[in-house]
Amino acid sequence: MAVLILAIFCVGTAELAPSGMLGDLSRDLSVSIPTAGLLVTVYALTVVVGGPLVTAATTRVRRKYLLVGLLLVSVAGNVVSSLAPTFALLVVGRMLTAVIHGTFLAVCVVIAGSMADKGKEGSAIAGTQLGINLATVLGVPLGTLVAQQLNWRATFGSVAVLALLATVLILLVIPDNGGTSGSSAAHELRVFRKWQVMGTVLATVLCSGGMFTLITYMVPLLTDVGDFPSAWVPAVLVAYGLGSIAGNAIGGRCADRSVDAAVLGLSSALAVVCLLYWVAAPSPVGGAAFLILFSTATFALIPGLQAKVLSAAADAPTLSLTANMSAFGLGAALGSWAGGQIIDQGLGIRAVTVGAAAFTALGALLIAQTVHSGRRRQRAVDHQDHDGTTERQPADSGSTAAPAS
Structure with missing residues (x-):
């Protein structure tokens, strides 16, 4: 469970970090604060559109390796964001990070439930939400502090390194039960x-x-x-x-x-x-x-x-x-x-x-x-x-x- 919380913390911090450093982004990339705020808009729209598409495209992938693949995409997105010389390329990095967001969180919830003892599934699933809370409590302020002391690029780079560590831990700790993420949506529509x-x-x-x-x-x-x-x-x-x-x-x-x-x-x-x-x-x-x-x-x-x-x-x-x-x-x-x-x-x-x-x-x-x-x-x-x-x-x-x- 701790590994899943760490992974969710990384994804949640990547989502929320720009809110704490809009001024730094605005000054360094020569855009207005409202334009810098579009990084939040683009991320959210990518989650809305990309989540269902990624989920549909990965229904036959085993959950453990799906988590690994999705988290590696998030790492790549944060690396692109960290190195982006222009605002446009930073937007691309944000989109890479966002496209896996919805599917990743959903698969984490499913895995948490499957790993729990009988009768404890609900508590395990609720526990995964701690990752998002920690991203709010620790991720955003720490990201803001790093941006103030170093620069905003270091914030995205730090998230990438931590997400890479979470990827390795998932490979070592999370069991592979052979399950996939597939489910029939037609009936549920x-x-x-x-x-x-x-x-x-x-x-x-x-x-x-x-x-x-x-x-x-x-x-x-x-x-x-x-x-x-x-x-x-x-x-x-x-x-x-x-x-x-x-x-x-x-x-x-x-x-x-x-x-x-x-x-x-x-x-x-x-x-x-x-x-x-x-x-x-x-x-x-x-x-x-x-x-x-x-x-x-x-x-x-x-x-x-x-x-x-x-x-x-x-x-x-x-x-x-x-x-x-x-x-x-x-x-x-x-x-x-x-x-x-x-x-x-x-x-x-x-x-x-x-x-x-x-x-x-x-x-x-x-x-x-x-x-x-x-x-x-x-x-x-x-x-x-x-x-x-x-x-x-x-x-x-x-x-x-x-x-x-």
Whole structure:
């Protein structure tokens, strides 16, 4: 498990690292900060498009060696990024790193479940998410620190070396059970006829858009708007990562009680936090405090969104979860692009907090609609059961009970 966490940490750090060094990238490659922010947009769009294509093309490859191959592609992408003399070549390196992202994470989850003791599969799968949290807590601030002390190229180079080490460890430690990643998606496509599934996936796009409208520009928000000392930015990013771990735990507990109530309440809370961030942003202390609060609210919402999709698509969890991962990526691309547009239109970096609030509020409204329609349909089913007219719950019931892992 530790090897998988290390590998996921490398992939997660490669994804998030540019957010902590946009200023360095902008100055060194002679591009604007919004243009540098496109590195996040390109990565997210590549995940959205490339993930399903890579998964479809590798269904017959044994999982262990698929992990090795995918991680080596990530190493190559980070090497290209580290050596890139131009912004265009840096984009190519980012695309190489991103194209394996979705498939890699999915295969890690499958392997973690297969390696777990009987009855411990769910805990093992949940444990893989620690890699992403560690990328937020340690990867981004350490990458930012390396960029400040050396340069941004050293950050990508360090990730490449660590990912190469993870590749070797996977070859030595992960057992080869001969399994492949193949699964039949044609049967599962029917799940997207359910509004509870599609509505939640669309809400994920909007909420993720709100998250990344702000995440992409969180360092300029601190330093340019709040006059926060740049030397202290890595420490704030560590606190941001700790907030993500706390938020993940809070969100999980809330979803255990009621998925619908958790997602609706947390999405609304995130919108309010983003709006209040606009008020606090000019203050160094207030900006830092609200960035940590934003992190907690963001990562509290994410597990609820995933649980809601899975609960509505219990008969097709693989494809529905893949679609929701793509929804997060699409939202990330939309949000990072929108943040750049807000800045380019002369509204200023501070205004991205309002854009983030608008996206998240729209997501919360859509979630409210799915919750309302699901409860209304459930009441109709209960009424039919009471009248003895049917004993079968329709497919689009909006049930909030998550399937067993």
